[in-house]
Amino acid sequence: MKIVKRKKWALSAAVILTVIAMIGCSSETEPPVSGQPLNLSIFAPTYGGALPDTGGQIQMEVEMRSNTKLNITWVPVSDWEKRLNVAIAANNLPDLIVTKTIPGQLFSSTVAQAIENGQLMDLTEYVRADDFAAKYPNLGKYPKEIWDHSEFKGKIYSLPWGVTPRANLSGFIMRKDLFDKSGLKVPITVDELADTLIELSDPPKLYGLQFTGKTLDTSNLKPIAVAYTGVQDWGVDEQGNFMFQAFMPEYKGFLNWVKKLYDARVIEQEFSLGQNASNFSKGNSAMMIHVWWNAAQTSMNHWFAKEAPAEAEVMRIMPVQGPRAYAIAVQPGFNNPVVINTKFDKAKMPQLLKVYDYFASQEFQDFVQYGLEGVHHNVVDGKKVLIPDIPDDGRGQFSSMLNAVYRDFLEEARLAGLSDENYKQMKAVSTFAEETVAKQGPGIPQWNLSSPTFMSKWNAVIKDLDDNRDKVVMGKMSIEEWDKYVQGVTSSETYRQILKEFKEQYAKNRS
The missing domain is CATH 3.40.190.10 (Periplasmic binding protein-like II)
Structure with a gap:
């Protein structure tokens, strides 16, 4: 991560x-x-x-x-x-x-x-x-x-x-004033969330989802990738075999989810430039995915920046469910x-x-x-x-x-001074996120492993990853071309050596 x-x-x-x-x-x-x-x-x-x-x-x-x-x-x-x-x-x-x-x-x-x-x-x-x-x-x-x-x-x-x-990236924080006016139902799945964001979006004045950073690996999207793959960055199976999230077949579902939002102009069209034109605190987006304790709006503190509408109000929804997991990302x-x-x-x-x-x-x-x-x-x-x-x-x-x-x-x-309603929402999210992670992950099995090849060569292995992810979302690379790219990386000697070293160190730590 x-x-x-x-x-x-x-x-x-x-x-x-x-x-x-x-x-x-x-x-x-x-x-x-x-x-x-x-x-x-x-x-x-x-x-x-x-x-x-x-x-x-x-x-x-x-x-x-x-x-x-x-x-x-x-x-x-x-x-x-x-x-x-x-x-x-x-x-x-x-x-x-x-x-x-x-x-x-x-x-x-x-x-x-x-x-x-x-x-x-x-x-x-x-x-x-x-x-x-x-x-x-x-x-x-x-x-x-x-x-x-x-x-x-x-x-x-x-x-x-x-x-x-630990389960910090589980805050799905929305503009309550916009949501209440929409008459929409609270989304509970990643697909429903995408449809809700499309309905709330009115670009370029208002994007559906805040996008910060310059890559699709941004913390604003990481929980959605977890929802599609069930792992965060690296996963490990019962036999101790490691898999990298972005190279899993399920990751293509995440790319298609982001592409759907991109095509509907729910996220910035020039997101890779890192311009942050969809800043939630400034009122430029309807929702942000962030740490669950952020945006603690109280009667004493409006929280939003002065650029945001005076009526801007915060609400929290529970982490949405994806094909493989709930949309919750973690740190150590x-x-x-x-x-x-x-x-x-x-x-x-x-x-x-x-x-x-x-x-x-x-x-x-x-x-x-x-x-x-x-x-x-x-x-x-x-x-x-x-x-x-x-x-x-x-x-x-x-x-x-x-x-x-x-x-x-x-x-x-x-x-x-958080309102009772917002306190209950925040507590429900934090409790659910921690309990879910404790039961089913995602974990970070590679976190304290020692792989000399990973440390020395990983950046070279994934040098084209960010660009290719962006190309898929922007329609400049087909899924078939993505598959060829992934196949080329995962079949390389360097990548296989990293998997070997991770597996050996993981087994050693568990013995």
Whole structure:
């Protein structure tokens, strides 16, 4: 699965204005570890905006709360992978490193090689210890599958970053105002959904479905592909044989579904350019497929952008059913792994884990969002209210530094004032999605496997995939031509070698 680039889906600052006061948070927090502050160097991504000043008020507050002295290397997300690879090659690594995954795999080939070279610490003895949850209660809240998905060759070399619910891409979020006027029935299958979107579409002013990104592998469509194939990216049968989703015969049903929408102008005609002309939040589409906790519209927060109609209103429908599965896409429970340099003093590992546990706390998340009283927010009628138009001092960058809190998005939405109807819809979707995935998948069996051929040659194997998918949808490639393309890839020596390595590693991990 292509990992969605991290965005601030956290209900938005305006939505959560009442939440923190209700949950409770003290600005006078005892450090997580007594004694001398822990000197800690960190390699972390930044997604833009002002960086906090070293020695400035914000960093000093974070250091006081975490009992640390921080030396942070902020790396623009555009240079993230390159800078990481250079640091590994030079064996010049800080203590904590936020690594960048490749699509569908826990570690890139460079990070995997760093593990083989002994550059990164094995954390298994700490994470699998019987008293781990007692010592580190915030990390102990993580579901078991998060730690299972952190395993690599039977050991754990990383801590989670960007923690979210597993069945995250299950939000079918529609414009209620448009749907109510249409008189249509709520769709329950992929075919009914396509027909509904065609009816609601009025291009170019209003598209039926939001399309972001530049490929058909976008997260906005991934759940539909799962509905047709029953797998996400890679599947595995009872004999341990792997299959790639886009090369399965059933995937052609997904391509035809998208083509139907394309022909009816329900999606942008130039979708491959990534212009995002169908932005749901701006009122340019009738529906978006997204994480289920997005678009938490409340009486205090309209949620939609100012460009959207004033009457725009949100509703949620249940994930629709396809020929092979419900339209639910998953992730391993986190976005990226955080690794630790083996040069770090092991005697200080309990203190480092205590610090990371603090960064996984709601208290730290609250500080990142609301900052200091009188500086970033005021308390009005017992509720924290952000001060408008204050200069950006880089407070939000610390969310990117170690984004580790396991948040209760449903409870946050309720406390923020989500209507009873929308709360019931959101809860029904999240519960159904998690229960469905637990029973029947899809899974991500390839996630923590080690295939040298996949890591080194996969991009070359699928170099024409995106273009050919687009051509089918746009009517520039027939299904017969698609079949020939797929046959050429799947019969190649490289592809067969990847399947062989996946099967062997999968069997080894299960033995």
